[in-house]
Amino acid sequence: MNYKPVIGLEVHVELKTKSKMFCSCKADYFGEKPNTNTCPVCLGLPGALPVPNKKAIEGCVMIGLALNCKINNFSKFDRKNYFYPDLPKGYQISQYDQPFCTNGYVYLGGETNRHLPSGTKKRIRIRRVHMEEDTAKLIHQGQDSLIDFNRSGVPLVEIVTEPDFESAKEVVEYLKKLQQIVRYLNVSDADMEKGNMRLEPNISLMINDKGLRIKKTLPKYKVEVKNINSFRFAEKAIEYEIKRQTEILSEGKTPVQETRGWDEDKQKTVTQRIKEEAQDYRYFPEPDIPPIRFSDSDIASIECIMPELPDVKMQRFTNIYRLSAYDAEILTRDRKIAEYFDETTVIGFHHEIKRKRIANYIINRKIDINKILPAELIQIIIKDNQKSSLDEDKLSKVIAQILIENQKAVTDYKNGKVQAIGFLIGKVKQHFPKADTRQIKNVLEKSLK
Amino acid sequence: MKINVPHIAKLANLPLKPQEKDKFEKQLSEILSYVEKLSEVDTKDSETTSQVTGLENITREDEVSPSLTQEEALSNTKNKHNGLFKVKAILED
Ligand SMILES: [Zn+2]
Numbered sequence: 001m002n003y004k005p006v007i008g009l010e011v012h013v014e015l016k017t018k019s020k021m022f023c024s025c026k027a028d029y030f031g032e033k034p035n036t037n038t039c040p041v042c043l044g045l046p047g048a049l050p051v052p053n054k055k056a057i058e059g060c061v062m063i064g065l066a067l068n069c070k071i072n073n074f075s076k077f078d079r080k081n082y083f084y085p086d087l088p089k090g091y092q093i094s095q096y097d098q099p100f101c102t103n104g105y106v107y108l109g110g111e112t113n114r115h116l117p118s119g120t121k122k123r124i125r126i127r128r129v130h131m132e133e134d135t136a137k138l139i140h141q142g143q144d145s146l147i148d149f150n151r152s153g154v155p156l157v158e159i160v161t162e163p164d165f166e167s168a169k170e171v172v173e174y175l176k177k178l179q180q181i182v183r184y185l186n187v188s189d190a191d192m193e194k195g196n197m198r199l200e201p202n203i204s205l206m207i208n209d210k211g212l213r214i215k216k217t218l219p220k221y222k223v224e225v226k227n228i229n230s231f232r233f234a235e236k237a238i239e240y241e242i243k244r245q246t247e248i249l250s251e252g253k254t255p256v257q258e259t260r261g262w263d264e265d266k267q268k269t270v271t272q273r274i275k276e277e278a279q280d281y282r283y284f285p286e287p288d289i290p291p292i293r294f295s296d297s298d299i300a301s302i303e304c305i306m307p308e309l310p311d312v313k314m315q316r317f318t319n320i321y322r323l324s325a326y327d328a329e330i331l332t333r334d335r336k337i338a339e340y341f342d343e344t345t346v347i348g349f350h351h352e353i354k355r356k357r358i359a360n361y362i363i364n365r366k367i368d369i370n371k372i373l374p375a376e377l378i379q380i381i382i383k384d385n386q387k388s389s390l391d392e393d394k395l396s397k398v399i400a401q402i403l404i405e406n407q408k409a410v411t412d413y414k415n416g417k418v419q420a421i422g423f424l425i426g427k428v429k430q431h432f433p434k435a436d437t438r439q440i441k442n443v444l445e446k447s448l449k
Numbered sequence: 450m451k452i453n454v455p456h457i458a459k460l461a462n463l464p465l466k467p468q469e470k471d472k473f474e475k476q477l478s479e480i481l482s483y484v485e486k487l488s489e490v491d492t493k494d495s496e497t498t499s500q501v502t503g504l505e506n507i508t509r510e511d512e513v514s515p516s517l518t519q520e521e522a523l524s525n526t527k528n529k530h531n532g533l534f535k536v537k538a539i540l541e542d
Contacts, residue, residue: 054509055510083462139533147536148533280460284499290507292508
């Protein structure tokens, strides 16, 4: 039997606002002494009043817009009730039925998708993007669990997809894309190892029966995997689950619906030791926070302050700048590099320096964009150009010598074997590695007449 | 209405003695039927809402103000260790 993976994703992204989601404690907990950034709100003390952080809401809406979501004109916060020591109030403030953003999508390129011809794109539907608060950090130590509330209440955005992924590779491509987008938006560092981007895939398999066109029902079970803190772990954990579930299904059994964790030492997913409580969150509207209403112009003004996103940049670089897809992809990976390239091309334009040449310096010579200003890079390129064209005298002398040393190639060329010139160009290039090939060819051709 | 008292006790993280089950079931039923009275009110012309303050868009600017000190944060607990709150291990072995 042939099975098709059905994978959906929940990704949590911690926003890098100055203050927390519902109080004005410092949000950045990295390297801080434990329990030094807390207050009655984020410690869950009775009587404290949460007030939402405007900037965090803006960040959430930007992520929604970047993922082509509908931004809802009316939203509210809800309480998600459960008991866990990292949640001091006994509930998490989240969003339930009226989140900020719904029904978006992103496209994956066809490269990683074997079901689609290369070049075509696959649409991944985004179900919702909502705002919530992070929990405290738990440190397990023998018979005790220790709690640091510095992370409690840090703004967290949850991005939920429909179960549209069919392989681990697609998931990784999506994650990289999402990471790139939130970094472009400058709303999160989205560093998986530091835990400011976390993911929980849910994985199941359905029978792949294309010929029969059976009803498109989703599998009756799903397995959620936690404890994934790198792209590599994500790929391995999903591939492991697909293998494990295939074996169970092949025996005619159904995998247990459960939460598993990736164990990097054992290279497998294992049943989570944490007791599965009945998931009955009893959501209800957060009475302490009035609803949020966005007018269309509120949404438009958030959209206005968003930077140009990677997909649009990529298109501009290939269609208008005429760069290869390869070059454009590298230049747009990081917003800083893309903007550096843009700035340099503007200066380069006045000196008649081609964009492709600037791209080469950034990509192949890997110049340090933090040290060399765009104008300085242009000066470097101009100097290199002069260097390679000034030495025509020297070039002629070297060529004369090479022609003497390689009589056979010279004879071949003169007898009509024109391709012999390639061999000679190679010889010259050994002396002038940076010289322009066309220039060498011109001088060679003159000398061979 | 049938009330699953053990389930509710579990969700509320409250220990329940066997003899309390009937007692709370009766009490909770009474509370529910009391709240049920609300359905007698005619709400045909009322808009559904979860808020009655009339307030909207109450937010704060993203500014940091001083937090409690570690000592203050931990001052209400006896169970602490190296500046951290301490609870019984939550992982099962
Ligand atoms: Zn606080």
